Amino acid sequence: MRxxxxxxxxxxxxWLVLIAGIGARTVFxxxxxxxxxxxxxxxxxxxxxxxxxxxxxxxILLVLIHRFSVDYENNTYPVIASTAYGRKKLYFExxxxxxxxxxxxxxxxxxxxxxxxxxxxxxxxxxxDWLYGFASHTIVVIxxxxxxxxxxxxxxxxxxNHPASMCICGLPLGISYFINIGIIEEFDLFWFxxxxxxxxxxxxxxxxxxxxxxxxxxxxxxxxxxxxxxYRRKERKLL
Amino acid sequence: xxxxxxxxxxxxxxxPALSGINLSLENGVYGLLGPNGAGKTTLMRIMTxxxxxxxxxxxxxxxxIALLGADFRRRLGYLPQDFGFYPNYTAEQYLLYIARLKGxxxxxxxxxxxxxxxxxxxxxxxxxxxxxxxxGQRQRVGIAQALLGDPDILVLDEPTAGLDPExxxxxxxxxxxxxxxxxxxxxxxxxxxxxxxxxxxxxxxKGHVLTVQKPHDLLRxxxxxxxxxSVPSENERGFTEKYPCSNIMHDGEMSVMRILSKxxxxxxxxxxxxxMEDLYLYHFG
Numbered sequence: 454m455r456x457x458x459x460x461x462x463x464x465x466x467x468w469l470v471l472i473a474g475i476g477a478r479t480v481f482x483x484x485x486x487x488x489x490x491x492x493x494x495x496x497x498x499x500x501x502x503x504x505x506x507x508x509x510x511x512x513i514l515l516v517l518i519h520r521f522s523v524d525y526e527n528n529t530y531p532v533i534a535s536t537a538y539g540r541k542k543l544y545f546e547x548x549x550x551x552x553x554x555x556x557x558x559x560x561x562x563x564x565x566x567x568x569x570x571x572x573x574x575x576x577x578x579x580x581x582d583w584l585y586g587f588a589s590h591t592i593v594v595i596x597x598x599x600x601x602x603x604x605x606x607x608x609x610x611x612x613x614n615h616p617a618s619m620c621i622c623g624l625p626l627g628i629s630y631f632i633n634i635g636i637i638e639e640f641d642l643f644w645f646x647x648x649x650x651x652x653x654x655x656x657x658x659x660x661x662x663x664x665x666x667x668x669x670x671x672x673x674x675x676x677x678x679x680x681x682x683x684y685r686r687k688e689r690k691l692l
Numbered sequence: 693x694x695x696x697x698x699x700x701x702x703x704x705x706x707x708p709a710l711s712g713i714n715l716s717l718e719n720g721v722y723g724l725l726g727p728n729g730a731g732k733t734t735l736m737r738i739m740t741x742x743x744x745x746x747x748x749x750x751x752x753x754x755x756x757i758a759l760l761g762a763d764f765r766r767r768l769g770y771l772p773q774d775f776g777f778y779p780n781y782t783a784e785q786y787l788l789y790i791a792r793l794k795g796x797x798x799x800x801x802x803x804x805x806x807x808x809x810x811x812x813x814x815x816x817x818x819x820x821x822x823x824x825x826x827x828g829q830r831q832r833v834g835i836a837q838a839l840l841g842d843p844d845i846l847v848l849d850e851p852t853a854g855l856d857p858e859x860x861x862x863x864x865x866x867x868x869x870x871x872x873x874x875x876x877x878x879x880x881x882x883x884x885x886x887x888x889x890x891x892x893x894x895x896x897x898k899g900h901v902l903t904v905q906k907p908h909d910l911l912r913x914x915x916x917x918x919x920x921x922s923v924p925s926e927n928e929r930g931f932t933e934k935y936p937c938s939n940i941m942h943d944g945e946m947s948v949m950r951i952l953s954k955x956x957x958x959x960x961x962x963x964x965x966x967x968m969e970d971l972y973l974y975h976f977g
Binding site for chain 1 (some may be wrong): 739740741742743745762763765766768770771772774775776777778779789790792793794795834837
């Protein structure tokens with residue numbers, strides 16, 4: 454697994470996405486401090502609601518899931534799959550490494566947001582209730598990031614096509630940002646898109662609309678896509 | 693060690709890529725010869741457990757390789773026909789990665805990587821990215837990765853493609869040295885490579901094994917059938933339409949042809965010793 458983690462760490466795009474996200478956050482924090490000082494801490498607490506979740510999504514889709522199609526793109530899979538550990542062990546190592554690096558990305562963004570907020574806000578410590586609220590949002594984001602990574606990785610592994618996987622997994626997430634929860638009804642298509650593809654979790658919020666339903670949906674989705682991935686691997690003799 | 697192909701067939705839809713292949717391989721170098729589309733790569737992929745046969749199985753010392761799984765792959769080194777690589781890895785990084793996937797410890801991986809890069813003449817290029825290497829150099833990295841872990845079974849699909857003559861001679865030396873305790877299956881269109889290293893040659897045509905014999909036994913079958921004929925160039929076509937021709941050289945207004953014929957094709961025809969190209973033409977021409 455260390456090799457897989459090293460590979461991601463040495464991928465410049467991983468750090469580029471994080472730096473871009475942190476850079477954007479810096480600009481927004483400055484503008485918030487300058488023009489919306491009254492709600493500066495509230496806006497900082499809502500970091501995951503837009504910019505943070507988008508950064509994490511890009512990190513997962515652009516960088517982390519690519520490991521699951523790279524062997525087909527580079528035609529290295531015959532060599533890899535003919536080694537002792539190039540099938541099952543490598544698959545699970547890549548999943549584990551991706552999960553860890555998704556969590557690391559969230560942690561880095563968390564630390565960056567706190568640091569930027571303090572620096573631009575010219576403070577030394579955060580308000581206690583703010584820190585508690587932000588930490589609890591971050592835990593939800595970690596859960597969402599891991600789940601979103603797993604589903605996206607399974608999809609990418611199944612179809613062995615990175616651009617297509619980005620579209621399949623990115624589209625519902627992207628659309629969900631434009632859905633106004635105030636006007637959607639339960640079991641509506643847009644309700645399903647809004648809540649059913651990790652958007653709320655990546656935005657640091659547990660799902661408030663029928664949580665029991667989503668408590669079943671998410672494990673079923675993850676397990677279902679995992680089984681599909683395993684089935685395709687067995688067909689391709691990669692397991 | 694014995695590798696047995698037991699009634700192997702492979703269908704792609706209705707197309708039979710392989711039919712009823714029965715082979716037994718022990719230590720030594722086996723050359724796999726056949727025209728494009730004969731089923732060589734399919735056979736190799738089945739042998740490396742990358743492709744499931746439609747019928748039959750491959751047994752290693754009596755055990756099905758599909759069931760052996762990682763235990764079989766631990767003893768396997770494979771160079772595919774279109775050798776792929778990670779462009780941004782250096783040659784050394786790539787070999788170290790493959791070494792770890794083969795189960796080598798960090799120390800062993802480093803040791804064998806250095807030794808193999810030296811063996812294939814790429815030690816000075818070890819820190820160069822794969823995308824910066826020439827085709828022949830990448831092929832040599834491919835040969836090196838197949839040899840990592842000192843596998844008992846080597847499956848090499850067109851290993852000398854893109855190599856210059858000096859590199860091909862070096863490769864032959866490597867294979868000859870390794871063949872004593874290993875089973876090597878080598879597929880190539882460069883028949884002279886097989887003549888130099890193969891203990892036995894497997895002829896594959898349209899998914900069937902035509903014959904499996906030692907090179908000199910195969911060549912002996914062509915004794916008295918290979919001729920050199922020198923005729924005016926305007927008569928060349930008459931000969932090439934009538935006889936299989938393995939080489940034509942133009943010398944002024946004369947055409948010097950190397951042809952296959954059971955009877956003497958021309959009064960001035962001179963008998964020649966058959967070579968592997970004549971053999972290939974005889975079976976597949």
